[in-house]
Amino acid sequence: MTAEKAPAGRHYLDVWGVAKSFKGTRVMSDMNFRVERGELVSLLGPSGCGKSTLLRIIAGLLDADEGSVVLDGRDITRQPAHKRNISVVFQNYALFPHLTVAENVAFGLRARGMAKGATGAPVADALALVRMTEFADRPIAALSGGQQQRVAVARALVVGPDLLLLDEPFSALDRKLRETMQVELKSLLLDRGITAIFVTHDQEEAMGVSDRIAVMNAGRIEQFADPSTLYSRPASPFVMDFVGLSTRLEAVSKGRDGDLTVFDTAYGKVRAQENIPAGTRALVGVRPELVKPGEGENRIATTLADVMVLGSKTVLHGGAGEVDRILCELPGIRSGMARGDKVELGWAVGDTLVYGMAS
Amino acid sequence: MTSRIDRISLLAVPGLAYLAVIYALPLLILLAKSIRTPDGISFAEYAAFFSDDYNMGVLLRTLRVAALTTLLALLIAYPTAFAMNRAKGPMLTVFLVAMVLPMSLGVVVKAFAWSILFRANGFINTSLQWIGLTEKPVRMLFTETALVIGAANVFLPFMVLPIYAVVRQLDQRLPEAAASLGATPFFRFFHVTLPLTLPGVVAGSAFTFSMAISMYVIPSLIVGERQQTLSMLIARSFLYLRNEALGSTISAVLLAIAIIVVVFSSWLARRLEARQ
Numbered sequence: 167m168t169a170e171k172a173p174a175g176r177h178y179l180d181v182w183g184v185a186k187s188f189k190g191t192r193v194m195s196d197m198n199f200r201v202e203r204g205e206l207v208s209l210l211g212p213s214g215c216g217k218s219t220l221l222r223i224i225a226g227l228l229d230a231d232e233g234s235v236v237l238d239g240r241d242i243t244r245q246p247a248h249k250r251n252i253s254v255v256f257q258n259y260a261l262f263p264h265l266t267v268a269e270n271v272a273f274g275l276r277a278r279g280m281a282k283g284a285t286g287a288p289v290a291d292a293l294a295l296v297r298m299t300e301f302a303d304r305p306i307a308a309l310s311g312g313q314q315q316r317v318a319v320a321r322a323l324v325v326g327p328d329l330l331l332l333d334e335p336f337s338a339l340d341r342k343l344r345e346t347m348q349v350e351l352k353s354l355l356l357d358r359g360i361t362a363i364f365v366t367h368d369q370e371e372a373m374g375v376s377d378r379i380a381v382m383n384a385g386r387i388e389q390f391a392d393p394s395t396l397y398s399r400p401a402s403p404f405v406m407d408f409v410g411l412s413t414r415l416e417a418v419s420k421g422r423d424g425d426l427t428v429f430d431t432a433y434g435k436v437r438a439q440e441n442i443p444a445g446t447r448a449l450v451g452v453r454p455e456l457v458k459p460g461e462g463e464n465r466i467a468t469t470l471a472d473v474m475v476l477g478s479k480t481v482l483h484g485g486a487g488e489v490d491r492i493l494c495e496l497p498g499i500r501s502g503m504a505r506g507d508k509v510e511l512g513w514a515v516g517d518t519l520v521y522g523m524a525s
Numbered sequence: 526m527t528s529r530i531d532r533i534s535l536l537a538v539p540g541l542a543y544l545a546v547i548y549a550l551p552l553l554i555l556l557a558k559s560i561r562t563p564d565g566i567s568f569a570e571y572a573a574f575f576s577d578d579y580n581m582g583v584l585l586r587t588l589r590v591a592a593l594t595t596l597l598a599l600l601i602a603y604p605t606a607f608a609m610n611r612a613k614g615p616m617l618t619v620f621l622v623a624m625v626l627p628m629s630l631g632v633v634v635k636a637f638a639w640s641i642l643f644r645a646n647g648f649i650n651t652s653l654q655w656i657g658l659t660e661k662p663v664r665m666l667f668t669e670t671a672l673v674i675g676a677a678n679v680f681l682p683f684m685v686l687p688i689y690a691v692v693r694q695l696d697q698r699l700p701e702a703a704a705s706l707g708a709t710p711f712f713r714f715f716h717v718t719l720p721l722t723l724p725g726v727v728a729g730s731a732f733t734f735s736m737a738i739s740m741y742v743i744p745s746l747i748v749g750e751r752q753q754t755l756s757m758l759i760a761r762s763f764l765y766l767r768n769e770a771l772g773s774t775i776s777a778v779l780l781a782i783a784i785i786v787v788v789f790s791s792w793l794a795r796r797l798e799a800r801q
């Protein structure tokens with residue numbers, strides 16, 4: 167190791183140059199990840215991209231092969247998990263089955279040496295916070311999924327952690343309950359000013375819950391930005407595809423035409439501001455709610471493959487091929503369009519996303 | 526629904542019938558003999574047994590040897606079960622074979638192997654003298670220590686396997702959750718790992734203890750006639766003394782201990798499970 171030092175104190179959590187291999191297989195290399203005090207951050211990515219691995223390295227449940235983890239100015243890289251004061255809410259909650267609800271919540275306090283008699287008040291507060299007061303003496307097995315989740319949150323918060331890590335905390339809940347819990351947890355964490363990192367592979371959850379989202383792919387962070395930037399200006403085709411659906415078309419640059427670059431696609435010409443040299447292959451995209459029938463500077467012609475009326479919106483599907491996909495989302499219920507109709511769809515030049523492809 | 530359950534429970538009939546004829550009936554006859562005297566029903570045999578210092582000595586030794594055997598087996602088996610849980614593929618097979626193979630060897634062969642190990646010019650004594658720990662050979666064969674070591678060896682699989690079964694079910698994230706809540710390894714062990722594996726410990730200890738109080742071949746071969754155990758006393762009463770009343774009295778005492786162990790351990794196991 168060289169005598170490099172992490173820039174201590176600049177960021178609340180500073181994960182710096184972390185690498186990890188399992189039995190010789192690199193799953194993470196040169197990971198850099200920084201979180202500010204009081205932030206709610208999501209790690210978003212497909213299964214196996216290394217979200218849990220990063221979380222476990224931060225928590226101290228896994229040793230990094232290289233790099234360091236600095237929390238609030240303390241280098242905790244070599245510290246065992248129990249000395250870090252970082253609480254974790256696990257995917258299936260990992261509540262202690264041999265203890266009651268109250269005993270589970272008291273566990274962290276007891277582990278820190280608090281006398282049994284002294285845990286009553288903080289445990290009652292924590293249970294009240296998650297509205298589980300009347301369940302204090304129940305065994306864990308007698309709770310529903312949502313109730314277990316609340317107990318897990320109370321157990322993690324009662325110790326006053328410096329950082330809260332949540333590994334897919336909502337994935338075992340049904341959709342309705344999941345949305346309720348997301349709102350509840352978010353306001354709980356904001357009220358108490360707790361710095362938290364969520365792991366999820368649900369992009370809506372990430373966008374709803376967090377201040378910033380780190381989109382991960384194959385052990386790397388592709389983009390780390392606030393939800394609106396991530397959605398409107400995805401840094402790569404991967405992020406564009408992973409965060410929300412969009413129209414995407416294979417294209418070839420035809421060079422500049424004034425201030426704009428012209429692209430050839432299978433559905434017509436598309437213009438964009440990015441300067442891409444002529445002859446270069448590229449991917450152009452646009453978010454579906456920005457696409458309108460018969461409006462906008464960029465126009466493409468397609469045959470509707472499907473029209474889905476979803477209530478709050480109507481989605482038109484067009485395009486065909488391995489890569490090409492055309493999506494148009496219109497607010498409310500639209501009638502008068504059907505599968506097989508030929509339509510012209512358009513959008514503004516400024517809304518066009520372009521990714522040059524090195525090849 | 527009820528008729529379905531009834532039909533399924535019919536499957537237990539052959540087993541129950543077998544147990545009734547082969548196990549319960551002879552046992553009842555045996556018990557009857559312990560309280561039937563020429564003057565009618567009497568517990569005089571029991572009073573005589575418990576007031577005899579020699580018998581009480583044998584009873585205490587039997588309990589002590591069984592308890593120490595259980596303890597030793599537990600101390601060896603508990604970490605072994607965790608090691609087995611970590612082991613994968615061929616290593617796990619080695620563990621399981623190492624557990625099961627000695628069972629097929631038979632106690633007699635093993636006991637003779639130990640006597641080679643324990644005797645005055647055996648391997649252990651030669652080693653001790655060579656290291657310089659002792660000058661003269663230490664007497665090991667025919668001692669209680671040798672008996673406990675040998676018995677723990679024979680019963681080890683019955684301790685390891687129930688614990689292993691529980692350890693295998695242990696959710697690995699529970700100790701991790703405990704660590705992230707600030708629990709030291711020590712606190713984690715005593716508040717999470719141990720309580721959750723206790724049902725396996727109870728089951729293994731009950732097996733080992735009940736086998737150890739009734740063992741006959743192992744003490745006969747390792748300590749011989751000098752230090753009797755209850756089983757040896759029973760055999761002597763029936764075979765040499767031809768005193769059926771005494772033999773069946775001791776059998777009843779042994780049976781009572783075994784029943785207490787089984788009832789207590791299953792009560793304990795149920796209580797532990799109810800908590801989970």
Ligand SMILES: Nc1ncnc2c1ncn2[C@@H]1O[C@H](COP(=O)(O)OP(=O)(O)OP(=O)(O)O)[C@@H](O)[C@H]1O
Pocket residue numbers: 188189193211212213214215216217218219220367
């Ligand atoms: N203990 C381990 N041994 C070997 N490989 C592992 C281990 N843990 C994780 N991996 C591998 O590391 C990679 C990242 O795993 P990780 O669990 O971090 O993914 P994830 O993003 O959390 O996925 P998911 O959304 O499915 O939970 C995967 O390829 C996985 O197979």
Ligand SMILES: [Mg+2]
Pocket residue numbers: 217218219333
């Ligand atoms: Mg994961």
